[in-house]
Amino acid sequence: MNHRSNASHSGSALSIVELLTVLYFKYLNIDPKKPKEEKRDKFILSKGHASSALYATLAERGFFPKTFLDKFYIDNGILPGHVDMEAAPGLECAAGSLGHGLSLGLGMAVAAKYKKLKSKVVVIISDGELNEGSIWEPLLLAPHLKLDNLTVIVDYNKIQSFGITNEVINVEPLGGKLKSFNWHVIEVDGHNMTEIENALNEKVAQPKFNIAHTIKGKGVSYMENKLEWHYRSPNKELLEQANTELQ
Amino acid sequence: MRKTFITTLVELARKDDRVFLITPDIGYSVLEPFMKEFPERFLNVGVAEQNAVGMAAGMALSGLIPYVYTINPFVCMRPFEQVRVDMAYMNTNVRIIGVGAGFAYGSAGATHHSIEDIAIMRALPNMTVVCPGDPWEVSEAIKASLNHVGPMFFRLSKQGEPVINNTKTQFKIGKAIKVRAGKEVHIITTSNTLEIANNVCEILKQKKVSASLISMHTVKPLDVKMVSELLKTKKPIFTLEEHSIIGGLGSAVAEVIAESDFNPLFKRFGVNDKYSHYVGGHDFIRAKFGITKENISKNILKLIGKK
Numbered sequence: 443m444n445h446r447s448n449a450s451h452s453g454s455a456l457s458i459v460e461l462l463t464v465l466y467f468k469y470l471n472i473d474p475k476k477p478k479e480e481k482r483d484k485f486i487l488s489k490g491h492a493s494s495a496l497y498a499t500l501a502e503r504g505f506f507p508k509t510f511l512d513k514f515y516i517d518n519g520i521l522p523g524h525v526d527m528e529a530a531p532g533l534e535c536a537a538g539s540l541g542h543g544l545s546l547g548l549g550m551a552v553a554a555k556y557k558k559l560k561s562k563v564v565v566i567i568s569d570g571e572l573n574e575g576s577i578w579e580p581l582l583l584a585p586h587l588k589l590d591n592l593t594v595i596v597d598y599n600k601i602q603s604f605g606i607t608n609e610v611i612n613v614e615p616l617g618g619k620l621k622s623f624n625w626h627v628i629e630v631d632g633h634n635m636t637e638i639e640n641a642l643n644e645k646v647a648q649p650k651f652n653i654a655h656t657i658k659g660k661g662v663s664y665m666e667n668k669l670e671w672h673y674r675s676p677n678k679e680l681l682e683q684a685n686t687e688l689q
Numbered sequence: 690m691r692k693t694f695i696t697t698l699v700e701l702a703r704k705d706d707r708v709f710l711i712t713p714d715i716g717y718s719v720l721e722p723f724m725k726e727f728p729e730r731f732l733n734v735g736v737a738e739q740n741a742v743g744m745a746a747g748m749a750l751s752g753l754i755p756y757v758y759t760i761n762p763f764v765c766m767r768p769f770e771q772v773r774v775d776m777a778y779m780n781t782n783v784r785i786i787g788v789g790a791g792f793a794y795g796s797a798g799a800t801h802h803s804i805e806d807i808a809i810m811r812a813l814p815n816m817t818v819v820c821p822g823d824p825w826e827v828s829e830a831i832k833a834s835l836n837h838v839g840p841m842f843f844r845l846s847k848q849g850e851p852v853i854n855n856t857k858t859q860f861k862i863g864k865a866i867k868v869r870a871g872k873e874v875h876i877i878t879t880s881n882t883l884e885i886a887n888n889v890c891e892i893l894k895q896k897k898v899s900a901s902l903i904s905m906h907t908v909k910p911l912d913v914k915m916v917s918e919l920l921k922t923k924k925p926i927f928t929l930e931e932h933s934i935i936g937g938l939g940s941a942v943a944e945v946i947a948e949s950d951f952n953p954l955f956k957r958f959g960v961n962d963k964y965s966h967y968v969g970g971h972d973f974i975r976a977k978f979g980i981t982k983e984n985i986s987k988n989i990l991k992l993i994g995k996k
Binding site for chain 1: 732
């Protein structure tokens, strides 16, 4: 998709593939035939720049035809670079401006509690997104409201837009911070599907903060841990190499 | 106006269990009736306006109708990007209620004044901008908000405003109200200057000038039909608002006039692109900016060539 459209953020998308796979194929209570079903679980990709991974997952799960993926980021396209909730079924909200998704998810979790629904809400944020002040407002409020139906996953790939995450602003000790905010903190290998699933299934009486240690550009040797793959899209040769490595 | 707001919202909440009230820690001695009757539908989310608007949008996406209440600049400017993306772009049924139109917070200072809000909110696609001029308009507009689809911004004054409208009038979002009929000049006003504009009409009447008075309680969508009707009379049109003359009601009316076939005498009365650095109450600051019945009527008489 990113090759065809000359789109950026390839590395940011590859770091969350296993997380999305577990969420959409093992964890979330969703029905692609009823994308607006009131009792559904909800997923928010707050790091909207990784939209290509979400679109591919939703298509694979049957929310829309895979032909939609050919219409990503191009003239007369269907799927924009950052998420437009009107673009296709299964997109719970718009995303692209960082620091919005967690508040939206918090509101959905509050609404589910008020309506006495068992719906769970999962929000993936990026590590760079932790720089946004607006992330810390819901991080304070969710444990106060004891929202045990809310899970935040931070895609901790350790590279953000213009540098190494902890060189731009050191977020460590991240787990310690969130524990002191009364979140249930779990750390996992964000590419190990069993670890991801087990963490999601932990039952606790507080909101969960899942620190997923990931690799930017995971699975493609020339992309892994390279800042430039926040921006670049692969040319034909690099795409063939990537496809070979990913298979 | 804020008491009328909460009384009306309590009535709505009794009828409809989707109505929710969120405050970023403002509303002491105002919001208690709702809090007490509907504790499960009231949330003080702490001093965190971005989160208040964002989570309200999440609740709206789950089928609820959340009203977010705080002081005007803190509900439409502090969380502006949440208003833009989470309310306007996503077209969610969030209602933001800004209390303290113009200089209503007087001595509190310019951080609490609101002279740019209409301009900013009016620029957002999907956003409906409602600026009631008296408590009756507050009550009618809040009632109408229950079944309105899409995001809404309410600009409330504060307290003590008299009812100016005939309360038997039919109220509709987007449809201006002709409060007074008149033949020689037309005055269009919005929000908390309705009382002053009405008094201006009284002064003009004493000077034998017949003035019509339009309450443009909805600035977006503007009642273009009403403005067009006024234009057909080819009489002078004046706008009055406690808001910057840039981007507010005056600008909205000017846009209609500029694209029309008419070229009437036209003047915007409002805040002339300046912040207040004065210390004083609401009326004191209004006077410093010339927003008084005496100053405006004097200017209108001068512009139409009468003393």
